[in-house]
Amino acid sequence: MSACEFESLEESLESHLPEAELSEVKRILFGKETQKLDLPSCAVSAASERDFELKGFRFEAAQEQLRPPRRVRVGLIQNRIVLPTDAPILDQINAMHSRVGEMVEVAAMCGVNIVCFQETWSDHALCFLHPRERTMDGVCGLAKKYNMVVVSPILEREGLHSTLWNTAVVISNSGHVLGKSRKNHIPRIGDFNESTYYMEGDTGHTVFQTQFGNIAVNICYGRHHPLNWLMYSMNGAEIIFNPSATVGALSEPMWSIEARNAAIAHHCFTCAINRVGTEHFKSEFTSGDGKKAHHDFGHFYGSSYAAAPDGSRSPGLSRTRDGLLVVEMDLNLNRQISDKWSFKMTGRYSEYAEELTKSVRPGFKPNIVKE
Numbered sequence: 001m002s003a004c005e006f007e008s009l010e011e012s013l014e015s016h017l018p019e020a021e022l023s024e025v026k027r028i029l030f031g032k033e034t035q036k037l038d039l040p041s042c043a044v045s046a047a048s049e050r051d052f053e054l055k056g057f058r059f060e061a062a063q064e065q066l067r068p069p070r071r072v073r074v075g076l077i078q079n080r081i082v083l084p085t086d087a088p089i090l091d092q093i094n095a096m097h098s099r100v101g102e103m104v105e106v107a108a109m110c111g112v113n114i115v116c117f118q119e120t121w122s123d124h125a126l127c128f129l130h131p132r133e134r135t136m137d138g139v140c141g142l143a144k145k146y147n148m149v150v151v152s153p154i155l156e157r158e159g160l161h162s163t164l165w166n167t168a169v170v171i172s173n174s175g176h177v178l179g180k181s182r183k184n185h186i187p188r189i190g191d192f193n194e195s196t197y198y199m200e201g202d203t204g205h206t207v208f209q210t211q212f213g214n215i216a217v218n219i220c221y222g223r224h225h226p227l228n229w230l231m232y233s234m235n236g237a238e239i240i241f242n243p244s245a246t247v248g249a250l251s252e253p254m255w256s257i258e259a260r261n262a263a264i265a266h267h268c269f270t271c272a273i274n275r276v277g278t279e280h281f282k283s284e285f286t287s288g289d290g291k292k293a294h295h296d297f298g299h300f301y302g303s304s305y306a307a308a309p310d311g312s313r314s315p316g317l318s319r320t321r322d323g324l325l326v327v328e329m330d331l332n333l334n335r336q337i338s339d340k341w342s343f344k345m346t347g348r349y350s351e352y353a354e355e356l357t358k359s360v361r362p363g364f365k366p367n368i369v370k371e
C-alpha cells in the first residue's frame with residue numbers, strides 16, 4: 001500500500017485491534033474520548049452526494065455554577081485541488097470556489113460558527129495572478145449568508161511594490177473583514193522554499209475577538225515554533241487555527257503532536273488543517289537538496305484534527321479525501337484546565353524573557369557548568 005492510499009491511523013487501529021484493547025489504546029493515544037456529534041441528515045446526505053467526508057465530535061467541559069457554557073462549533077475544511085495545475089487559471093479559481101462553497105454550505109447545515117480553510121486554499125499558483133479582492137468578495141458573502149466567522153488563508157499581494165505575504169484573513173460573521181494575520185515563519189525546507197517568494201509576516205501575534213470567542217491563526221510552518229503558539233496565547237487566544245499544506249515524507253510524525261502540545265501547554269483549543277492529495281506540475285523542479293528533479297511535492301496527507309487543553313484530541317479526517325470536520329468545544333474548558341494545571345500561573349515568563357533576551361545578544365555565554 002502506498003502512502004497516498006493509507007486512509008488513516010484511526011481506521012487502521014479500528015480494523016485491527018480487538019475491542020477491549022482498542023479503547024485502552026485510544027485512551028492512551030488520544031486522551032478522553034470525544035463524543036460523536038449527531039449531525040443533521042441533510043448534511044450527511046449532502047456530504048455523501050458531494051463526495052466528501054463529514055465527521056463531527058464534541059469536547060465536553062464540566063458544568064459550572066457561575067458561568068453558562070460557551071459552546072462553539074468549529075468547521076475545518078480540507079480539500080484537494082479540483083482541476084489539474086495546468087488548467088486555465090480562471091477555471092481553476094472558479095472550480096475551487098465552488099468546491100469550497102459547497103462544503104461551507106454543509107458546515108452551515110451543521111451549525112458551524114467558525115470555519116477555517118487550509119493554507120492558501122485557492123492555491124498558491126492561482127493567487128499570484130489573481131487579485132485578492134475577488135477571493136475576498138466571495139468569502140465575505142459566505143460569512144454573511146451563513147452568519148459564520150471565516151478564516152480564509154490566501155496569498156496576499158500588497159501595495160505598489162507587490163509585496164507577497166502568506167496571509168489568513170479573518171472575516172466576521174457580519175461579512176466584514178476583521179483583520180489579517182500574516183505567516184510569520186517562512187519555510188526553507190525541501191520543496192517548501194517559500195522564502196524565495198513570501199516575506200516574513202509583520203502582523204505580530206494578533207488575536208481576533210469574534211462573537212464566538214477569541215481566535216488566532218498560526219500558519220503552517222509556524223507550528224514548529226513553540227514560542228509562536230505561546231505568543232498567540234499570551235494575547236488571549238482561546239482557539240488557535242493552524243491552516244497548513246504539508247506532505248507525508250516531511251512532517252507526518254510531527255503533525256499529531258505539535259498543535260496538540262500547544263493546546264496542552266497554553267490551556268486553549270487548537271485546530272490543525274492540512275491540504276490533501278498529490279498535485280502534479282508539468283515542469284520538473286528541484287529544490288537544491290540533492291533530490292532528483294520531480295513533478296510534485298509528495299502527498300499532502302490531510303488528517304485535520306482539533307485538540308483540547310485537557311490533552312484530548314478529535315479523530316482526524318482522512319489522509320486521502322476531501323473532508324469537513326465539525327467540532328463542538330465549550331470554551332469554559334480552557335479556564336477549567338488552567339485552574340487544574342496552572343501552567344500560565346506557574347510559568348516563569350519574565351525569567352525566560354530575560355534569559356532569552358541575553359541569549360540572542362552578541363557575546364552571550366551559555367550557562368554551562370564544566371568539570
Ligand SMILES: NC(=O)NCCC(=O)O
Nearest residue numbers: 187192220221245246251
Ligand atoms: N506550507 C508550509 O509552510 N510547509 C512547510 C512544511 C511544514 O511545515 O510541514
